[in-house]
Amino acid sequence: MYVNSLPNKYLTWATTSKWNIGLDYAFLNNRINGSLDLYSSATTNMVLNRSIPYVSGFPTIDANAGEVTNRGIELTVNTVNMQGDGNKTLRWESNLVFDLNRNKIKKLFDDNNNDDYSSVTTYGYDSYYALMVGHSITSAYDYKKIGIFQSQNEIDNYKSADGKVIQPTAKPGDLKFLDYNNDGKIDTNDRHWVGDMDPLFTVNLGNTFSWKNFSLYFSFRWMQGSETHFLGYDPNGFQLYASNNQLNIDPWTENNPTNKYPRFGYENSLNYNYWNPRTFVKLKDLSISYNFDKLLLQKIRIQGLQLYLAATDLFTVTGWSGLDPEDGGTTAAGMASTRFGMSPTYRTVSLGANITF
Numbered sequence: 001m002y003v004n005s006l007p008n009k010y011l012t013w014a015t016t017s018k019w020n021i022g023l024d025y026a027f028l029n030n031r032i033n034g035s036l037d038l039y040s041s042a043t044t045n046m047v048l049n050r051s052i053p054y055v056s057g058f059p060t061i062d063a064n065a066g067e068v069t070n071r072g073i074e075l076t077v078n079t080v081n082m083q084g085d086g087n088k089t090l091r092w093e094s095n096l097v098f099d100l101n102r103n104k105i106k107k108l109f110d111d112n113n114n115d116d117y118s119s120v121t122t123y124g125y126d127s128y129y130a131l132m133v134g135h136s137i138t139s140a141y142d143y144k145k146i147g148i149f150q151s152q153n154e155i156d157n158y159k160s161a162d163g164k165v166i167q168p169t170a171k172p173g174d175l176k177f178l179d180y181n182n183d184g185k186i187d188t189n190d191r192h193w194v195g196d197m198d199p200l201f202t203v204n205l206g207n208t209f210s211w212k213n214f215s216l217y218f219s220f221r222w223m224q225g226s227e228t229h230f231l232g233y234d235p236n237g238f239q240l241y242a243s244n245n246q247l248n249i250d251p252w253t254e255n256n257p258t259n260k261y262p263r264f265g266y267e268n269s270l271n272y273n274y275w276n277p278r279t280f281v282k283l284k285d286l287s288i289s290y291n292f293d294k295l296l297l298q299k300i301r302i303q304g305l306q307l308y309l310a311a312t313d314l315f316t317v318t319g320w321s322g323l324d325p326e327d328g329g330t331t332a333a334g335m336a337s338t339r340f341g342m343s344p345t346y347r348t349v350s351l352g353a354n355i356t357f
Contacts, residue, residue: 173263
């Protein structure tokens with residue numbers, strides 16, 4: 001038996017103060033209606049996983065720290081596109097939900113606003129996120145990839161202001177990194193904030209068609225990223241060394257001068273995390289149902305009978321190379337890791353009946 005975490009008897013509840021402004025609206029005899037909400041909150045004494053000196057025997061401890069703000073917009077729009085009764089004439093209704101949220105760390109452990117990224121640089125993003133003042137609580141702290149060296153001439157001409165070659169040992173097909181501190185070399189001092197794992201916005205769009213006891217419903221989900229938002233670790237970027245060849249990627253070669261994946265055999269000596277946005281559009285739900293006529297059901301003493309065919313996650317449009325861009329899941333390896341071993345999203349199809357007696 002052994003103690004695997006350090007207790008903190010001074011832990012307290014976090015405190016959140018929040019304001020919200022809401023507006024409900026309706027137009028054209030309620031054919032268009034919905035709501036708009038603007039909100040802002042500030043949470044103090046957040047319970048965070050804080051790095052502590054190794055002499056304590058533990059790398060981290062749960063502690064109350066700093067202040068985090070959340071600000072956002074939620075917009076809901078409901079429309080009746082076709083005003084049929086759903087029986088003799090077609091009825092079409094739509095529902096759109098737009099959500100945008102930005103969180104930011106205002107301060108951390110003391111008034112000096114010290115960042116905390118030591119756990120990230122020591123243990124990686126399998127278990128930890130960088131805590132950086134002025135950025136999201138899901139910040140990525142890493143090198144900035146600015147391309148792939150296409151030739152020896154490009155390597156020789158990638159120089160600092162004083163004419164020093166910045167990556168002299170690189171080969172064509174190796175990753176090219178930003179010399180963030182302008183000291184003429186790439187080392188751990190060039191790590192900085194490169195983005196976060198929060199989407200720019202999320203949109204859910206649902207549609208319902210009703211006609212002659214039939215009903216069709218389907219909904220799409222869109223989560224948007226960018227070069228600095230909704231990032232994830234590209235799982236295939238880690239598999240280009242040793243014998244871990246991947247058949248579903250296209251590494252750099254002289255005849256394939258790509259800027260996405262380095263050459264096969266490239267060793268990731270800097271432990272770069274191969275960040276890529278996880279933008280996607282997904283057909284989240286689809287269902288078709290039929291409600292039997294109540295007059296017919298009365299003869300067999302049933303109040304209601306509905307047959308349905310439903311499906312989820314039928315297809316996803318994305319450039320993400322992992323299992324599911326929605327949760328950033330990837331492939332294989334340690335099941336305790338958030339980078340590898342994530343469960344995939346299952347495509348499900350079900351057939352059923354709802355019977356009311």
